Amino acid sequence: xxxxxxxxxxxxxxxxxxxxxxxxxxxxxxxxxxxxxxxxxxxxxxxxxxxxxxxxxxxxxxxxxxxxxxxxxxxxxxxxxxxxxxxxxxxxxxxxxxxxxxxxxxxxxxxxxxxxxxxxxxxxxxxxxxxxxxxxxxxxxxxxxxxxxxxxxxxxxxxxxxxxxxxxxxxxxxxxxxxxxxxxxxxxxxxxxxxxxxxxxxxxxxxxxxxxxxxxxxxxxxxxxxxxxxxxxxxxxxxxxxxxxxxxxxxxxxxxxxxxxxxxxxxxxxxxxxxxxxxxxxxxxxxxxxxxxxxxxxxxxxxxxxxxxxxxxxxxxxxxxxxxxxxxxxxxxxxxxxxxxxxxxxxxxxxxxxxxxxxxxxxxxxxxxxxxxxxxxxxxxxxxxxxxxxxxxxxxxxxxxx
Amino acid sequence: xxxxxxxxxxxxxxxxxxxxxxxxxxxxxxxxxxxxxxxxxxxxxxxxxxxxxxxxxxxxxxxxxxxxxxxxxxxxxxxxxxxxxxxxxxxxxxxxxxxxxxxxxxxxxxxxxxxxxxxxxxxxxxxxxxxxxxxxxxxxxxxxxxxxxxxxxxxxxxxxxxxxxxxxxxxxxxxxxxxxxxxxxxxxxxxxxxxxxxxxxxxxxxxxxxxxxxxxxxxxxxxxxxxxxxxxxxxxxxxxxxxxxxxxxxxxxxxxxxxxxxxxxxxxxxxxxxxxxxxxxxxxxxxxxxxx
Numbered sequence: 001x002x003x004x005x006x007x008x009x010x011x012x013x014x015x016x017x018x019x020x021x022x023x024x025x026x027x028x029x030x031x032x033x034x035x036x037x038x039x040x041x042x043x044x045x046x047x048x049x050x051x052x053x054x055x056x057x058x059x060x061x062x063x064x065x066x067x068x069x070x071x072x073x074x075x076x077x078x079x080x081x082x083x084x085x086x087x088x089x090x091x092x093x094x095x096x097x098x099x100x101x102x103x104x105x106x107x108x109x110x111x112x113x114x115x116x117x118x119x120x121x122x123x124x125x126x127x128x129x130x131x132x133x134x135x136x137x138x139x140x141x142x143x144x145x146x147x148x149x150x151x152x153x154x155x156x157x158x159x160x161x162x163x164x165x166x167x168x169x170x171x172x173x174x175x176x177x178x179x180x181x182x183x184x185x186x187x188x189x190x191x192x193x194x195x196x197x198x199x200x201x202x203x204x205x206x207x208x209x210x211x212x213x214x215x216x217x218x219x220x221x222x223x224x225x226x227x228x229x230x231x232x233x234x235x236x237x238x239x240x241x242x243x244x245x246x247x248x249x250x251x252x253x254x255x256x257x258x259x260x261x262x263x264x265x266x267x268x269x270x271x272x273x274x275x276x277x278x279x280x281x282x283x284x285x286x287x288x289x290x291x292x293x294x295x296x297x298x299x300x301x302x303x304x305x306x307x308x309x310x311x312x313x314x315x316x317x318x319x320x321x322x323x324x325x326x327x328x329x330x331x332x333x334x335x336x337x338x339x340x341x342x343x344x345x346x347x348x349x350x351x352x353x354x355x356x357x358x359x360x361x362x363x364x365x366x367x368x369x370x371x372x373x374x375x376x377x378x379x380x381x382x383x384x385x386x387x388x389x390x391x392x393x394x395x396x397x398x399x400x401x402x
Numbered sequence: 403x404x405x406x407x408x409x410x411x412x413x414x415x416x417x418x419x420x421x422x423x424x425x426x427x428x429x430x431x432x433x434x435x436x437x438x439x440x441x442x443x444x445x446x447x448x449x450x451x452x453x454x455x456x457x458x459x460x461x462x463x464x465x466x467x468x469x470x471x472x473x474x475x476x477x478x479x480x481x482x483x484x485x486x487x488x489x490x491x492x493x494x495x496x497x498x499x500x501x502x503x504x505x506x507x508x509x510x511x512x513x514x515x516x517x518x519x520x521x522x523x524x525x526x527x528x529x530x531x532x533x534x535x536x537x538x539x540x541x542x543x544x545x546x547x548x549x550x551x552x553x554x555x556x557x558x559x560x561x562x563x564x565x566x567x568x569x570x571x572x573x574x575x576x577x578x579x580x581x582x583x584x585x586x587x588x589x590x591x592x593x594x595x596x597x598x599x600x601x602x603x604x605x606x607x608x609x610x611x612x613x614x615x616x617x618x619x620x621x622x623x624x625x626x627x628x629x630x631x632x633x634x635x636x637x638x639x640x641x642x643x644x645x646x647x648x649x650x651x652x653x654x655x656x657x658x659x660x661x662x663x664x665x666x667x668x669x670x671x672x673x674x675x676x677x678x679x680x681x682x683x684x685x686x687x688x689x690x691x692x693x694x
Contacts, residue, residue: 038626038643038644038645038646039645039646039647039648039649040644040645040646040648040649040679040681041648041649041650042649042650042677042678042679043665043678043679043680044414044415044416044677044678045416045417045650045675045676045677045678046411046415046416046417046418046419046675046676047418047673047674047675047676048418048674049418050418054405070405070674071674129605155434173434173454174435174453174454204433204434204454204455222406222428222433222454223428224431224433224452224454224455225454225455225456226453226454226455226456226483226484248456248476248477248478248480248482248517249452249455249456249457249476249477249480249482250455250456250476251431251452251455251457251474251476254428280428281427281428281429281468282406282426282427282428300426300427301426301427301428301429301468302427302468331426333405349405378418379418379419379420380420381409381411381418381419381420381421381674381676382405382407382409382420382421382424383409383669383674383675383676384405384674385671385674386655386656386669386670386671386674386676387436387437387438387587387588387655387656387669387671388436388437388438388439388487388587388588388655388656388669389439389588389656389657389658389667389668389669389676390439390440390441390448390658391413391441391658391659391660391667392410392441392443392448392463393441393443393660393662394443394446394463395463395464396412396413396414397410397411397412397413397422398410398411398412398413398658398667398676399408399409399410399439399441399448400408400409400410400411400439400656400669400676401406401407401408401409401432401436401437401438401439401450402405402406402407402408402409402434402436
């Protein structure tokens with residue numbers, strides 16, 4: 001039986017561009033016919049034609065929520081209030097306001113995303129391959145060139161912006177580093193400062209938030225550590241000097257590390273949330289909720305959102321969590337706070353959706369609204385720039401690490 | 403990349419299908435940049451490198467969810483710097499680890515667990531190795547096959563004696579314009595025939611802003627799966643190729659073999675897709691009885 005990729009069935013115009021590269025039917029399960037000796041079609045393929053959400057950002061004042069999509073290499077913008085209504089509430093794919101994608105956009109393996117409401121700009125980090133941050137105007141759509149692009153080290157993941165400092169902060173996984181650039185950065189510029197070193201405790205950092213009210217920065221860490229990477233030219237400019245490697249690799253516990261917003265170099269964190277009681281499990285995106293004076297964490301490993309007090313430290317349990325079958329949370333990657341409407345937004349890697357909860361939500365509660373990039377129930381292969389595979393002959397299965 | 407996990411698919415899955423299980427979560431100790439994976443069919447185990455944690459993990463092959471590895475090779479005595487790729491030599495009971503930053507290949511006892519020193523290490527200027535991207539062993543001919551990428555030296559397939567140790571020159575190197583190899587990734591050996599299967603990715607990874615974006619949208623030269631004889635040496639064109647627009651490949655990074663079903667698999671880092679090819683000419687029946 002021919003299995004279709006479901007192209008054209010429910011996707012709207014704005015998503016058709018995404019299907020241009022994959023808008024064919026999956027191949028028949030039959031033996032190949034070869035158009036030329038070397039041009040050989042696959043007999044089977046697995047690929048996801050829909051946007052898969054990584055980061056999420058919300059701007060209530062301008063009424064938009066934006067997601068980064070490393071699967072189809074796009075940024076998708078939705079109406080914050082309306083996208084989860086109508087057909088989407090019944091399980092249809094939501095209609096985006098705009099989708100930015102194409103060769104001119106510079107968008108690739110993107111991760112973190114933030115919005116600058118004042119200047120109406122979108123920032124998203126090319127985590128792999130391109131090693132850049134792309135800045136787009138809110139009105140960008142389709143295959144358009146960015147307003148600005150600036151170079152960042154390889155494996156940039158999280159982004160945070162401060163109007164007060166007029167700087168942008170970028171986490172770098174492999175370098176266990178937080179790098180700061182001036183906000184208007186363009187092209188190749190040296191950072192204005194970095195936070196990096198043994199005392200920082202940074203280890204495979206991911207999400208970052210900038211709390212301007214309390215002059216603090218928080219960073220989510222997975223805990224993988226192998227010293228400070230030697231830069232041999234593989235991590236784009238600005239180059240960082242060669243540092244000593246640690247004596248051995250380590251698998252440290254995950255943590256949220258809170259620094260003074262003005263910290264630099266080998267600064268110690270002000271507080272560290274770490275330990276078995278925290279429940280941290282592959283913490284990805286983080287955000288600060290000023291209404292509840294709380295730190296909100298996308299806890300990818302156990303499909304939950306954890307909420308800690310801003311001043312929490314040590315091995316502490318979260319104040320509350322959002323988890324369970326009714327929540328719809330599935331392998332969350334990003335969180336964002338809508339301070340005007342009092343909502344927590346969550347982007348799911350696991351099922352083509354983003355969810356809006358009341359910011360005071362706790363337990364196994366249903367979201368207020370759901371935005372879907374594909375019809376409800378659409379399978380999610382989950383590839384993210386895969387580089388290897390193996391065949392399990394006993395189970396007749398294929399193994400793919402991201 | 404930014405979404406660490408091991409996805410497991412049914413071989414016959416086709417289209418937009420999800421994995422049958424996923425190995426993921428803090429307890430797994432996985433990180434991003436797992437650029438290699440090996441299935442040990444004798445002991446029914448999975449081996450993966452953890453680039454950011456300087457470790458090699460071994461899981462039960464049936465592992466699912468947040469399941470901890472059954473063995474971990476990690477610590478100062480391992481001399482593991484940043485493991486890029488792995489394979490398992492079941493005949494000689496060894497795990498083979500290739501490193502990009504370390505520019506080396508290390509051999510560990512298959513059952514090694516903890517802070518264990520390698521049995522042997524191939525490293526040094528005579529080896530010609532730079533950023534090691536793939537490793538595999540031909541147990542029939544007792545050879546080690548390594549794919550290595552270099553910005554200043556040779557990018558190609560390096561073949562050593564399996565028991566080589568230290569700063570030793572390779573027996574042979576397959577590289578050069580006729581080979582078509584510009585960038586290279588995972589390698590596998592089909593030992594019955596002595597064939598090397600290579601994911602020739604051929605992407606442009608400048609990582610320098612001034613050089614222009616190496617965007618997935620602008621692949622400079624599309625990659626291919628190339629097949630060489632293990633006795634090839636020098637600037638030799640592949641003896642078999644899977645490539646072209648119909649193949650769907652842009653930058654194929656991985657390659658795996660299933661001789662029993664006459665199939666070759668690849669994973670593409672641009673399209674985020676996995677592709678299966680029926681290639682009976684690569685697996686003659688006299689060498690490979692069809693899988694029951």
